[in-house]
């Protein structure tokens with residue numbers, strides 16, 4: 518991953534040889550041991566082994582939290598080799614760190630679960646930083662001159678922050694055109710909007726909050742026939758329900774602040790990519806190992822790095838991801854079915870409901886990982902996550918009354934929590950983009966977004982019932 522030529526001294530070569538042995542051992546461990554585990558085992562252990570613990574971390578059974586800015590070296594040869602990226606090292610915590618290393622490996626392995634090729638991961642300080650660092654290398658590279666037109670395609674139904682980043686920061690400020698896809702299930706719309714200046718295709722699925730969805734494999738195939746990568750934000754699904762890289766996507770961005778760290782201790786993100794991705798940007802290192810490329814070069818220079826403490830807190834939450842997603846998805850299904858029957862509810866949007874227009878398509882992709890190996894199920898089962906939304910009859914005023922009447926469910930612009938959380942997107946997450954932007958993204962003012970946590974679903978239903986009836990009486 519070196520970005521310049523360096524002269525290698527004999528002393529440096531000794532370090533390189535020693536580290537090559539280490540890398541070969543690690544590759545063998547991944548191939549022969551870790552890749553053979555089921556999802557839960559990978560989530561619990563990742564790449565942190567008993568051997569690592571005993572040899573390097575005094576036997577600590579939990580991954581180390583290295584709250585240190587930098588690493589000391591034995592001598593100048595080791596330092597020179599490390600700084601030229603010739604040996605695995607961590608050097609300085611803006612670039613790498615042992616705690617973020619284990620977090621990155623866990624996510625690379627979980628997103629790569631069931632995928633034949635190799636994946637790698639770059640941790641970031643937030644989901645927005647993940648999106649920024651995933652898209653910029655494709656956009657900022659100029660083949661001819663800086664005034665060359667550049668565009669990309671993105672699903673209009675997306676997270677409010679993503680909408681701002683693409684429409685204001687990229688389009689308005691840098692004149693890089695974002696071509697919004699109104700109906701991502703319409704392959705012709707994607708195809709029509711690609712031209713020779715297109716750099717990548719981007720899609721969020723399921724989308725937050727509208728439950729948009731598209732055929733990942735078909736869009737990835739389309740992207741690849743044009744030599745372009747497909748980038749997917751799969752924050753809402755998490756790798757417990759969907760692993761887009763297996764279905765052809767090149768890069769996945771995660772806001773790990775959400776369901777991945779359901780306890781809600783802080784903000785963090787990740788970019789996970791297949792090795793050998795498709796792109797028309799002629800940078801070999803980028804194509805060969807995108808996540809390590811951004812980690813060691815652009816992100817070294819921009820600095821959107823993750824704090825080691827946050828990395829381990831998120832890693833700790835991720836260990837139980839599969840069972841939590843199963844429980845919270847089942848509860849969300851129950852709450853959705855109940856809301857659908859409620860006289861004060863205009864409509865419910867949840868991909869798990871059979872009458873949702875995208876239910877069939879989503880059911881092809883959203884499966885609880887390893888359900889077929891689970892004693893409880895013994896066969897594949899669909900799960901649709903814990904984000905849903907519903908529209909209240911009676912307009913924006915009544916909607917706010919219902920929202921204000923919630924007692925158990927927290928009012929916050931948050932989701933993915935172990936605690937149930939609700940928001941009104943039109944006055945919160947999607948407030949900045951204005952009326953026209955909300956229309957484009959399909960956000961009516963009477964929409965309440967609800968993310969069902971791990972409480973007993975009957976208590977959540979009781980809270981909703983009280984709030985809905987209370988709003989009617991007022």
Ligand SMILES: *Cc1c(COP(=O)(O)O)cnc(C)c1O
Pocket residue numbers: 643644645646676678679721725750752753772773774775784785786
């Ligand atoms: C929250 C969210 C983001 C942004 O992530 P942060 O960690 O808050 O920066 C991006 N995409 C989706 C789908 C989200 O829900």
